[in-house]
Amino acid sequence: MLSPEEIRKLRPRLDAQIITPADAGYDAARAVYPAGIDHRPAVVIRPDRAEQVAQVVLLARETGMPLSVRGGGHSTVGHGVCDGGIMLDLAHMRALDIDVATRTAWVQAGMSAGEYTVAAEVHGLATGFGDTGTVGIGGLTLGGGIGYLVRKHGLTIDNLLAAEIVTADGRIRQVDENNHPDLFWAIRGGGGNFGVATRFRFRLHPVRSIVGGMLVLPATAEVIRSFVAEAEAAPDELSTIANIMPAPPMPFLPEEQHGRLVLMATLCYAGPSEAGERVLAPFRALATPLADMLQTMPYSGLYPPEDEDFHPLAASHTMFVDTVGAAEAETILDFLQSSTAMMPAAQLRVLGGAMARVPAEATAFAHRQSRIMVNLAAIYEAADEAGVHEAWIRRFADAIRQRDHGAYVNLLGDEGPDRIRAAYPGRTWDRLRAIKAKYDPTNLFRLNQNIPPGVDG
Secondary structure, three states, rough: EEEEEEHHHHHHOOOOOEEEOOOOOOHHHHOOOOOOOOOOEEEEEEOOOOHHHHHHHHHHHHHHOEEEOOOOOOOOOOOOOOOOOOEOOOOOOEEEEEEEOEEEEEOOOOEEEHHHHHHHHOOEEEEEOOOOOOHHHHHHHEEEEEEEEHHHOOOOEEEEEEEEEOOOOOOOOEOOOOHHHHHHHHHHHHHHHEEEEEEEEEOOOOOOOOOOOOOEEEHHHHHHHHHHHHHOOOOEEEEEEEEEEOOOOOOOOHHHHHHHHHHEEEEEEEOOHHHHHHHHHHOOOHHHHHHHHHEOOHHHOOOOOOOOOOOEEEEEEEEEOOOHHHHHHHHHHHHHHHOOEEEEEEEEOOHHHHHHHOHHHHHHOOOOOOOOEEEEEEEEHHHHHHHHHHHHHHHHHHHHHOOOOOOHHHHOOOOOHHHHHHHOOOOHHHHHHHHHHHHHOOOOOOOOOOOOOOOOO
């Protein structure tokens, strides 16, 4: 533990913003997106360049203090903030340099997906991230990145050309297919296990506008089954995210529908408007829409403003399934109707397309042939309700589980080593452990979905 005197001496040494428990901004600095996380780091350090990050990494090595790395603060278990250790906050690392001619961008890892998207859109360009604008691009990218362009342009990591990363020895490494290719492979899906990513070089795609937005339909088994079937049959230009949930009291929904189960979908057709209207027509025809906001719009319109005061308590489970037919749809409806949570939900993301055309061994994200990602959630009000909703989530997952037992690391909670193994099946796990042993043999970067260093055998 650093004493107040030692922290005082750090300020000129690190040349970075340092926040301690005695400072007025401490509680705001340690806040993260999920509720129920009250970790108190000994010090919060906010660098603005890789050299400062390297100094913080070496400080953690010297002191033996826990080191957490915060990007956007959206980790479901609060990995970005630690108790009694050093919290490395990338909030000041938001520089973006777009090269329109080469359709590439260098960006620091503290920028949010929404900020990057708005800036790139000025040039009619986009990189696909996730489904939430306030998520930091650092953690999202390192885990894979499954969003509104996944079928058209692949995962976020499929558009990662290079990265700057500070490893556990304090070295600043430039990694790509030719420089430290093993490390470049590992950070494309392996999470924050291998160092602090400080900058990324992304490929940008021409996306001047999309056809899409929100479509709300009554949730029946046939609507759910048909929605999934249409999403699977659609061209790669269309990516969809469908949430089956009780209708919230939104002003654009009829009051009599509030609380009833609906299918609330966000659709994104990344192609010409006329073709997009044709592709979206079958979705509109599944049932009389309760709300139809599908239109030609800027891609950034898929990242609406968010409530900064929303910090949910939630139980959740991420998984993959091969099919959602009539039987699975009925099971989903039955479970949602049985929940006592404030807001239960089942999210369905049909995958495939460009994501599936990348070989499974090309990156540390190994779920290239997974067909549908399912995320189950129960948002509740009081901490003492957790056990009830976690048990409901487990039963729900067991009821719809099929032969694909994989997991998406970016949506894992605190679920134990077996679930981390599920994110990295087969030889992927062995390869990651060997690379971890090479670059972080003491497991300095352990506040994450951890891959321990070593070689199985």
